[in-house]
Amino acid sequence: xxxxxxxxxxxxxxYIALTNQTLEYAYPTVEIEGEVAGFKINQGKYVFxxxxxxxxxxxxxxxxxxxxxxxxxxxxxxxxASPKLTQWGKFSLTVRxxxxxxxxxxxxxFEILKAKLDSEGLFALDRKRLLPxxxxxxxxxxxxxxxxxxxxxxxxxxxxxxxxxxxxxxQVQGASxxxxxxxxxxxxxxxxxxxxxxVIIRGGGSADDLSAFNDELLVREIxxxxxxxxxxxxxxxxxxxxxxxxxxSAATPSNAAQIIVPDKYETIRSVQSSVRTLLPRMERIVxxxxxxxxALLRAILQTIDRQVDxxxxxxxxxxxxLAQLDPRxxxxxGYALLRGDVTVGxxxxxxxxxxxxxxEVRDVTSK
Amino acid sequence: xxxxxxxxxxxxxxxxxxxxxxxxxxxSDEFTLEKAMDTFKKAEALAADIEHDLLSLKNxxxxxxxxxxxxxxx
Numbered sequence: 001x002x003x004x005x006x007x008x009x010x011x012x013x014x015y016i017a018l019t020n021q022t023l024e025y026a027y028p029t030v031e032i033e034g035e036v037a038g039f040k041i042n043q044g045k046y047v048f049x050x051x052x053x054x055x056x057x058x059x060x061x062x063x064x065x066x067x068x069x070x071x072x073x074x075x076x077x078x079x080x081a082s083p084k085l086t087q088w089g090k091f092s093l094t095v096r097x098x099x100x101x102x103x104x105x106x107x108x109x110f111e112i113l114k115a116k117l118d119s120e121g122l123f124a125l126d127r128k129r130l131l132p133x134x135x136x137x138x139x140x141x142x143x144x145x146x147x148x149x150x151x152x153x154x155x156x157x158x159x160x161x162x163x164x165x166x167x168x169x170x171q172v173q174g175a176s177x178x179x180x181x182x183x184x185x186x187x188x189x190x191x192x193x194x195x196x197x198x199v200i201i202r203g204g205g206s207a208d209d210l211s212a213f214n215d216e217l218l219v220r221e222i223x224x225x226x227x228x229x230x231x232x233x234x235x236x237x238x239x240x241x242x243x244x245x246x247x248x249s250a251a252t253p254s255n256a257a258q259i260i261v262p263d264k265y266e267t268i269r270s271v272q273s274s275v276r277t278l279l280p281r282m283e284r285i286v287x288x289x290x291x292x293x294x295a296l297l298r299a300i301l302q303t304i305d306r307q308v309d310x311x312x313x314x315x316x317x318x319x320x321x322l323a324q325l326d327p328r329x330x331x332x333x334g335y336a337l338l339r340g341d342v343t344v345g346x347x348x349x350x351x352x353x354x355x356x357x358x359x360e361v362r363d364v365t366s367k
Numbered sequence: 368x369x370x371x372x373x374x375x376x377x378x379x380x381x382x383x384x385x386x387x388x389x390x391x392x393x394x395s396d397e398f399t400l401e402k403a404m405d406t407f408k409k410a411e412a413l414a415a416d417i418e419h420d421l422l423s424l425k426n427x428x429x430x431x432x433x434x435x436x437x438x439x440x441x
Contacts, residue, residue: 134380157425162379168433183435264422285400
C-alpha cells in the first residue's frame with residue numbers, strides 16, 4: 001500500500017500505481033454504453049478499440065478469449081470494464097465483457113456469428129440426433145424462478161409421469177448467464193450416468209435478455225454435448241443460435257415439454273383403442289374361418305359329385321363295349337356259333353339266331 | 368421415481384411394447400382361436416395396468432445443489 005504523505009514526492013511508477021489503486025477503489029467495474037471504433041485484434045490475442053459517443057472517446061483493451069460475440073466498428077455495445085492508467089500514462093479501459101446493445105447491433109452480431117458457425121457446419125441437419133421417445137431421466141437447465149420453467153414443469157407433469165428430472169438453476173439473462181449455462185452443461189455431461197436428454201429453457205424477453213443464448217462459447221458447448229439437446233428459448237418468433245445448434249428446437253418452454261414426453265391421455269386413448277379393435281378382429285377371424293370351412297365342404301361335395309359322375313360315365317362306356325361284344329349280336333348278324341370237337345365223325349352243336357342244331361362232321365379241310 | 372410398476376417390474380414402455388406385440392399376434396400366422404380369448408383377456412389387463420400406471424406415476428423433480436455462478440467443482 002502506497003502511503004500518502006502531506007507533501008508526497010512520488011516516482012512516476014508510484015504515481016501510476018497510486019492512481020490505479022484509487023481508480024480500482026472508486027470504480028472496480030463500470031458499465032459503459034457506446035459505439036465501437038478502431039476495432040482490431042493484434043497477434044490473435046489482444047483486442048483494441050475505442051468506445052465513443054458524440055462528445056468523447058476512450059481506448060479499450062481486452063483479451064480475445066473474453067470476446068464472446070462478434071464485434072465490428074460502428075456497433076453499439078455495452079462493456080463491463082475497469083479503468084486503468086497504463087505505464088505509459090495512457091488512460092484505458094480493461095474490458096472484461098462486451099455485448100452488443102440495441103436491436104441493430106444485436107442483429108448484426110447475431111448474423112455474423114450465425115454465418116461463422118454455419119460455415120463450420122454446426123447447424124447442419126446431419127449433426128442432429130434423435131431425442132428419446134419417452135425418456136425416464138432428463139436434465140433441465142433454467143432459472144427455477146422463471147415463468148418459462150414453471151410452464152415447462154406444469155406441462156411435463158400434466159402430460160407424463162415417472163420421469164426423474166434433474167434441474168440446474170442458472171441465470172438465463174445477463175452477462176453471467178452464458179458461463180453459468182456452460183458450467184451446467186459440463187456438469188451433466190460429466191455425470192457417471194448421463195441423463196437421456198438435456199433441456200435448456202427460458203421464457204420470452206427482449207432481444208437483449210435473450211442475447212445470452214447467442215454467446216459463441218455457449219453455442220459451441222451445446223454443439224459438443226454428449227447428451228442430446230433440446231433448446232426452448234423465448235417465444236415462437238424468437239430464434240437464438242442455441243436453438244439452431246441444438247439437436248431439437250422448441251418454440252417455447254411449454255412446447256419443449258410437449259416434445260420431450262408423450263401425452264398420457266392420448267396414450268391411454270390409443271391403448272384402449274387398440275384393445276377395442278381386438279374383439280371385432282376376433283369376430284372377423286371367426287367369420288373368415290367359417291366361410292373357409294363352408295367353402296371347403298362345398299369343394300368336397302363337388303369333388304364327390306364329379307367322381308360319381310365320372311364313375312357312372314365309365315360304367316356306361318363299359319356297358320356299351322360289353323354290349324358290342326355280346327355273341328347274340330353276332331348271331332343276329334347271321335353268323336352261327338359252333339361247339340364241339342371238329343373232327344370227322346364227331347357230333348357238334350351249331351347255334352344260330354333262330355335254332356340250335358346238332359350235326360355230324362363229315363369232312364375237315366384246312367385253309 | 369421411474370416408470371416401473373412395483374408388482375410387475377416392467378416400465379410403461381415395456382408394457383406398451385408387450386401390448387403392441389399381443390395386438391400384432393391377432394394378425395400373425397401364430398393366431399389360433401383356441402388361444403384368442405385368453406390372449407384378449409391378457410391384453411385387456413395390460414391396457415388397464417398401463418392406464419393405472421400413467422395416471423398414478425408422478426415425476427421426481429430435484430433441483431441439484433451444485434451452484435453454477437462460480438467456477439467451482441462439486
